[in-house]
Structure formats: C-alpha cells, structure tokens
Amino acid sequence: MAIIISVGSGKGGVGKSVIAANLALLIAKKGKRVTLVDLDIGGADIHILFGLMNPPLTLTDFLHRRIERLEDIAHTLPAHSGLSLIPGTGDTLATANMPYAKKKRLIRQLKDLQTDVVIVDIGAGTSYHALDFFLMADQHVMVATPDPTSVLDLYRFIKLAAIRRVLSSFLARGAMADALSDHDFCSVDEVLEAAGQTDEASRLVAETTLRAFQPALILNRLSGRAHVNVAALKKLLTEYIGGHLTLLGEIPDDPAMERAVRGYLPVADREPTSPAAVALAAIADTLLTRMTSHTC
Numbered sequence: 001m002a003i004i005i006s007v008g009s010g011k012g013g014v015g016k017s018v019i020a021a022n023l024a025l026l027i028a029k030k031g032k033r034v035t036l037v038d039l040d041i042g043g044a045d046i047h048i049l050f051g052l053m054n055p056p057l058t059l060t061d062f063l064h065r066r067i068e069r070l071e072d073i074a075h076t077l078p079a080h081s082g083l084s085l086i087p088g089t090g091d092t093l094a095t096a097n098m099p100y101a102k103k104k105r106l107i108r109q110l111k112d113l114q115t116d117v118v119i120v121d122i123g124a125g126t127s128y129h130a131l132d133f134f135l136m137a138d139q140h141v142m143v144a145t146p147d148p149t150s151v152l153d154l155y156r157f158i159k160l161a162a163i164r165r166v167l168s169s170f171l172a173r174g175a176m177a178d179a180l181s182d183h184d185f186c187s188v189d190e191v192l193e194a195a196g197q198t199d200e201a202s203r204l205v206a207e208t209t210l211r212a213f214q215p216a217l218i219l220n221r222l223s224g225r226a227h228v229n230v231a232a233l234k235k236l237l238t239e240y241i242g243g244h245l246t247l248l249g250e251i252p253d254d255p256a257m258e259r260a261v262r263g264y265l266p267v268a269d270r271e272p273t274s275p276a277a278v279a280l281a282a283i284a285d286t287l288l289t290r291m292t293s294h295t296c
C-alpha cells in the first residue's frame with residue numbers, strides 16, 4: 001500500500017505547491033513510484049509547475065463521475081521518470097462544496113492508488129475539506145514562513161486539525177459522536193473534557209489519538225533577517241495541543257525558486273545546486289528515511 005504524505009498550511013502562498021512538486025520529483029528520482037495529487041480544491045495549479053497548461057483530464061472529471069477510477073486521470077510526466085500527476089479541480093461551486101460522499105469516494109481511491117508514495121498538496125486554510133484531506137495521510141507535513149501571520153495560521157491549523165482528528169476518532173462510537181457533534185470546540189482541552197464526561201475510556205481514546213498526531217514542519221523562505229523561534233512554537237503546541245511537532249527542514253528564500261516557477265520546471269531539476277534545491281533534497285532524504293521506519 002502507498003504511503004500518503006499530505007502537505008498543508010494555514011496561510012496561502014507559503015510555498016506548499018512548489019515544495020510538494022519538488023519533493024515528489026526528488027523522491028521519484030530515488031527510484032520510488034510517486035503520484036502527486038493536487039487537492040487544492042478551487043485553487044489547483046500544480047500542473048503549471050510542470051508546464052502542463054491544459055490537462056485533458058482533471059479531478060473534476062473524477063468528481064463528476066465522467067471517469068470512474070482515480071488512477072485513470074493520472075498523467076505520466078515523460079520528463080520525470082517514476083512521477084505521475086493527478087491535476088486538481090478549479091472552477092465550479094459544485095466541486096468547492098463537495099458533498100461528503102464524493103469526498104469519501106476520493107479518499108478511498110487515493111488510498112488504493114497503485115504506487116509507492118502519494119504526495120497530496122492541500123489548499124490553504126481550515127475548511128473541513130482541507131482538514132480532512134490533510135488528516136487522511138500517514139505523514140502530515142506543514143509549511144510555514146517566518147511571516148508572523150503564517151506562524152499564527154500554522155498554530156491555528158494544527159489546533160483545528162487535532163480537534164477534528166480527535167472528534168473523528170469518536171465517529172464509530174455512537175453516543176460519544178452525538179455528544180460531541182453539536183458542539184463547536186475551540187480548544188483541544190475542551191474536547192478532552194467533553195470526552196471524559198462521557199466515560200474514562202473515551203478520554204483515553206482522545207488522548208491516544210492526540211499523541212499519535214505528530215505533524216512535521218518545513219520552514220520556507222528563511223533569510224538572515226527572517227527566522228522562526230521553533231523551540232517556542234514546539235513548546236506552545238505541546239502545552240496547548242498535546243501533540244509533538246518535528247522540524248523536517250528549512251528552505252532559504254532563494255530567487256532560483258521563482259525562476260523555476262517561471263520556467264515551468266521544479267527547481268530540483270532546473271537548478272539542482274541552488275540553495276533551495278539542496279535544502280529540498282535533504283528534506284526528501286529525511287522523508288524517505290521516515291517512510292522506511294513507517295513500513296517497519
């Protein structure tokens with residue numbers, strides 16, 4: 001079964017798509033079969049990063065059931081051996097407001113893709129779609145920049161993802177699901193308290209689910225003047241969310257990244273010795289190592 005890695009962020013424009021595209025390419029170069037999936041519902045653009053301007057089939061065809069099997073809309077990219085791309089959906093309100101059954105069908109087929117690694121680029125923000133697509137993965141990667149609004153949005157995203165994850169773990173437990181579903185929780189502690197009021201076993205389920213949620217962070221666009229106090233962020237997350245955040249790597253602000261976007265080729269291919277490409281290669285190696293331990 002494929003390992004699914006989701007790439008999300010609270011704030012838009014922080015570099016999720018370029019990072020997802022480059023990591024997919026770098027992992028494919030290491031001999032894995034990789035499928036890159038654009039799940040930025042309403043804002044799909046990853047195909048452009050590979051110079052694929054008008055993909056003949058996209059997620060829209062799958063969601064409207066013009067194509068039954070998700071793998072049939074995967075485009076092989078002849079220039080990038082081992083890598084295929086499922087282009088996203090952009091422009092209709094119907095897809096933006098995807099009903100639950102469609103989302104479930106999409107997630108089920110994503111998990112069944114015949115490949116080694118699936119990298120999923122998620123739209124920014126904390127909509128239910130974004131959170132559910134993010135959480136379905138085996139490994140959760142967050143991207144943030146040193147911009148204070150990006151760090152705040154990162155914190156908010158992780159908190160809401162943790163709450164949704166804990167609530168989802170109760171969906172199979174009828175009484176508990178009913179007790180929790182009517183309430184709009186704004187902190188993880190509140191969820192734990194509500195779970196504990198039902199019974200002690202429920203609180204334990206909630207705590208175990210939280211502990212298992214360990215997102216990894218990529219800091220992007222760092223420069224001499226712009227960096228993030230990662231230790232303080234980790235402490236905040238442990239204190240208020242109970243989860244553990246790992247720093248996966250740091251990518252410098254690098255004009256090579258922008259040149260690559262304008263050249264329709266990931267920076268890892270276009271300028272592999274640039275500082276951003278070198279940092280991305282190190283992150284891809286770390287992810288590969290984590291994958292090996294995941295399958296053990």
Ligand SMILES: Nc1ncnc2c1ncn2[C@@H]1O[C@H](COP(=O)(O)OP(=O)(O)OP(=O)(O)O)[C@@H](O)[C@H]1O
Nearest residue numbers: 012013014015016017018124221252253254257258
């Ligand atoms: N390390 C970097 N150095 C310089 N520029 C960068 C870097 N990372 C990203 N960028 C620039 O930021 C732009 C936005 O990146 P990208 O589209 O990947 O963000 P995003 O998080 O996917 O945005 P959205 O939320 O809109 O989907 C890119 O076009 C690129 O030019």
Ligand SMILES: [Mg+2]
Nearest residue numbers: 016017018040
């Ligand atoms: Mg994007």
